[in-house]
Amino acid sequence: MGSNSAAVSTIVQSWREHPPSSYSLKIQNFSQLEKSTASSDDKYQSRLFSSGGYNWRLIVYPKGNKKDNGSGFISMYVEIDSKSLMIFTPPTEVFAELRFFVYNKKENKYFTIQDVEVKRFNALKTVWGLQQVISSETFTNPENGYVFEGDQCEFGVDVIVAPPLTNWEILSFDEKLLNPKFSWNVKNFSTLKKHLYKSGSFSMGGRKWIIQLYPKGDSRAAGKWLSVFLCLADTDGDKPKADEKIFMQGHVRVLDPLGSNHVSRTLSAWYEESSTSWGWARTLPLTELRKVYLDKEDTLSVEIEFKVVSSTKYSPVI
The missing domain is CATH 2.60.210.10 (Apoptosis, Tumor Necrosis Factor Receptor Associated Protein 2; Chain A)
Structure with a gap:
């Protein structure tokens, strides 16, 4: 998993009432998710979803991506389906803006975090994301509202694909x-x-x-x-x-x-x-x-x- 290596100044955090537009992943038992991923590769990959004419997966590391300086945090990434890149010859390059979401029941809003730099997906770089979305301590404390109603939680993402340049x-x-x-x-x-x-x-x-x-x-x-x-x-x-x-x-x-x-x-x-x-x-x-x-x-x-x-x-x- 490659590192985003984004400068702190490009990370923007905010709150939003509107749910994710591209994909939502609702977990019924977060503790069990932590256990299940710990026995494999520390991550959960969603099914494919479509956005901007391409197929993607949302990837969540419940205990953080240790290989990407994510220990002690929730890590979240987006991966483009490699088959989407092979539609054209030579393989396509896709530029996309990524926004990650974590639902907060207490606020009834989504904590939103993004790297404002548009990401380039290609055959050499199919995964982009944020290794430190929210600290595990903040996320797992029931008083903060991220984990609610018997260990439920929700993650999400917006993948905004930049269309090719046609007006110049x-x-x-x-x-x-x-x-x-x-x-x-x-x-x-x-x-x-x-x-x-x-x-x-x-x-x-x-x-x-x-x-x-x-x-x-x-x-x-x-x-x-x-x-x-x-x-x-x-x-x-x-x-x-x-x-x-x-x-x-x-x-x-x-x-x-x-x-x-x-x-x-x-x-x-x-x-x-x-x-x-x-x-x-x-x-x-x-x-x-x-x-x-x-x-x-x-x-x-x-x-x-x-x-x-x-x-x-x-x-x-x-």
């Missing part, structure tokens, strides 16, 4: 983007009539993006500013799903055709289902734009340089 996400940030710049040349800028123009879509960081440009500003710019926004393309594979987030960091520039006085803004934003567009309503005053940022052919050049784009893998997929 992996967030990564791509800082080594291939061809991280995208340029859009808007021709005949001075004669543009529409309120909004959109670039063609382009790929970056596993997503498709577009630039939205308001030649005379959006509703917040009062017709005096150039408004520029970077948006996720409105296609099923690119717009964020419910509760999904995509981070983008980079620079948005209006290029000076002479190459010396670019207007550059740093964009750092999380894109999500309700926010697929980020940028500035007031990117550049139109008076300054007309003086400096149109080339001889009346073309305005806007550039996006990406530094980081995040991606997230989910299970299950949203």
Whole structure:
């Protein structure tokens, strides 16, 4: 029988009215149990019971497990049926939380003790438990209420099996983007009539993006500013799903055709289902734009340089 070797700080004791949920072992004559186990291997093993899809046994040492520093105490363990571990190849590992119970008739409650660390059951370690649940002196004193009505008592256990991990996400940030710049040349800028123009879509960081440009500003710019926004393309594979987030960091520039006085803004934003567009309503005053940022052919050049784009893998997929 292996030792639990748990630090004292991980052992929690409490009282509970609700009986054990996994298994209860009621003894009609505790003294006789002590005698019967002393003539064999000092322990009583319950029949198999099921919890969390696996089969288990409750093991009680009425006089303590001497091989596990349990002398002078009641020792209690849980053993997983080895056949339960052989259902899959390779053999299964099962993680479970264990709570042990001793009924107290006087309090009409269950003394509860557990090691709060979740235990790993596998082919090499099929037994976990507590070697010092309650002292024999405390337990056998009829005045304390653990032994009652002519030597009766009750032990129990909750085996709470942790289900396998099925919900997770992996967030990564791509800082080594291939061809991280995208340029859009808007021709005949001075004669543009529409309120909004959109670039063609382009790929970056596993997503498709577009630039939205308001030649005379959006509703917040009062017709005096150039408004520029970077948006996720409105296609099923690119717009964020419910509760999904995509981070983008980079620079948005209006290029000076002479190459010396670019207007550059740093964009750092999380894109999500309700926010697929980020940028500035007031990117550049139109008076300054007309003086400096149109080339001889009346073309305005806007550039996006990406530094980081995040991606997230989910299970299950949203």
